[in-house]
């Protein structure tokens with residue numbers, strides 16, 4: 001057996017046989033396997049405020065999920081799929097699977113171990129994690145929990161340029177290997193459930209670990225956050241949103257980091273072209289899981305035009321609606337190099353902390369591996385639009 005084959009973990013058969021064998025002892029998976037049942041159980045488990053915060057605009061979230069039904073996989077037969085290759089490479093960074101954990105802020109409202117539990121699960125599964133600026137544990141603490149697992153840092157570009165530079169510097173020092181700038185959240189949108197619950201976790205000091213631990217942020221305060229948290233939260237509220245941010249300011253970030261920079265939240269092909277013109281390194285096609293622009297185009301429906309506009313000049317990643325292995329296969333076939341998993345890992349976190357996240361990842365990767373195999377593919381590189389049929393056009 002060749003060396004690179006030895007290192008391929010058998011995600012699919014391994015997990016499948018583990019579950020069936022445990023079944024012989026009368027043991028069932030501790031979490032629901034279907035994402036729909038997992039979501040339902042997690043929502044029932046969480047407080048009204050936390051489950052409201054996880055929500056988005058119903059119509060846009062539904063559109064994200066429905067968009068996957070516009071495409072069907074056209075399986076191929078009698079190909080040797082006994083060895084599968086799930087690894088990929090983005091800008092020379094080797095990813096063991098075409099999946100990263102999406103940046104999701106304020107995880108302390110979901111589980112007391114928050115991002116540390118997620119990082120440990122990511123480490124156990126070898127799945128890279130993208131840490132949010134609005135995390136409940138700091139850049140450094142999460143890096144430690146991740147060990148050698150690849151990590152990227154997601155930047156919310158505040159009104160304080162020195163703070164932005166400091167976040168990026170800290171991320172570099174803690175071994176994060178890319179910066180993701182999220183563009184679609186320069187203001188928080190009208191989030192009906194949060195408004196109904198009159199709930200914004202940041203006002204309670206949740207999700208501010210990176211701010212409170214930052215030397216530039218602390219220097220701007222008369223007293224440290226530990227002594228006067230209310231004043232620190234007020235300063236955060238003053239600076240965290242930046243609706244005046246424009247394309248020309250991206251050069252500031254380029255001057256402050258040598259790490260690759262991905263722009264997250266691109267849906268329009270002209271914005272994709274502008275990403276190239278701005279000298280950025282990659283794109284994440286996303287509508288923020290239907291949490292920002294109500295009535296936005298479904299992210300998957302936006303993907304083909306972005307892929308065509310970019311014309312292979314930059315890597316393209318995708319999120320918003322990834323729930324099953326077949327969703328990942330479809331996004332990759334449409335031109336994404338990797339996908340980000342969002343809410344499903346948070347549902348696992350809500351129900352069983354680190355073990356819950358790990359189980360969600362085990363199931364999803366097994367599903368991906370087996371879906372790839374039964375569709376007739378042994379490697380992600382074999383996927384392209386000919387793997388799919390568009391059910392609206394029949395092509």
Ligand SMILES: Cc1cc2nc3c(=O)[nH]c(=O)nc-3n(C[C@H](O)[C@H](O)[C@H](O)COP(=O)(O)O)c2cc1C
Nearest residue numbers: 054102103104105132182288289320321322342343
């Ligand atoms: C509760 C919650 C918090 C989020 N926080 C962030 C964040 O801090 N930064 C960011 O770039 N995206 C954030 N996102 C968006 C995710 O990165 C991702 O785009 C989205 O979850 C994908 O949609 P899906 O979960 O429906 O698949 C958040 C999403 C949720 C549900």
Ligand SMILES: CCCCCCC(=O)C(=O)O
Nearest residue numbers: 105133134156185240291
């Ligand atoms: C510092 C900006 C906070 C944005 C909120 C986190 C997020 O992306 C989301 O709730 O969605």
